[in-house]
Amino acid sequence: MKPTDSELEILQVLWQEGPCTVRQVNERLAQNKDVGYTTTLKLMQIMHEKGLLTRLEEARSHVYAANVSEEETQSTLLERFVDTAFRGSASKLVMHALGNHKATPAELDEIRKLLDQIEKQP
Secondary structure (H helix, E strand, O other), X not given: OOOOHHHHHHHHHHHHHOOEEHHHHHHHHXXXXXXXXXXXXXXXXXXXXXXXEEEXXXXXXXXXXXXXOHHHHHHHHHHHHHHHHOOOOHHHXXXXXXXXXXXXXXXXXXXXXXXXXXXXXX
């Protein structure tokens, strides 16, 4: 399942903070953009129906938690992005990213280590 941009913002709050009420999620989202409580509530209800969130009903407040992992979601989105934007070529993606972004020496070291690990795999 591919979450929308708004759904991803909510998931990111839940991945970072853990289970939260709608109000808690809305307060975090409101730090970066103008978003109404009812909009956040409706989105989270839809996400629950889609299976992206679980919901615990505690007293009057519902507590929501992500039902998909951050890593799984990132992998799915990246796979689709590489397939659609780079015709399935991971090397084109990497070359484009490195060509348009000034990598720090630490980032380059991490990339080298990853390449070394990949080359050592059978």
